[in-house]
Amino acid sequence: MTGDPVATKKPENMDFESALSELEGLVNQLEEGELSLEQALKSFERGIQLARAGQQRLSQAEQQVQILLQQDGEQLAAFGPGQEPQK
Numbered sequence: 001m002t003g004d005p006v007a008t009k010k011p012e013n014m015d016f017e018s019a020l021s022e023l024e025g026l027v028n029q030l031e032e033g034e035l036s037l038e039q040a041l042k043s044f045e046r047g048i049q050l051a052r053a054g055q056q057r058l059s060q061a062e063q064q065v066q067i068l069l070q071q072d073g074e075q076l077a078a079f080g081p082g083q084e085p086q087k
Contacts, residue, residue: 011053019057023050 011019026047
């Protein structure tokens with residue numbers, strides 16, 4: 001493995017998909033167990049930062065959805081796969 005496994009871009013400046021992809025890569029590297037202790041600690045720290053940023057993005061998205069639903073004022077009816085939405 002060459003180079004530093006920890007990227008330099010701040011998690012809060014990354015889109016959700018990029019952060020998740022990097023996090024998955026870090027988890028794979030840690031699971032392989034081939035990193036030095038120092039590299040593993042840096043990767044773990046980066047993973048925590050990515051996970052927190054991702055959780056924050058998900059919370060923000062959930063809040064936006066709730067605001068949009070409240071602004072619309074309509075209740076959405078649940079429907080299962082293969083069913084037409086109720087009007």
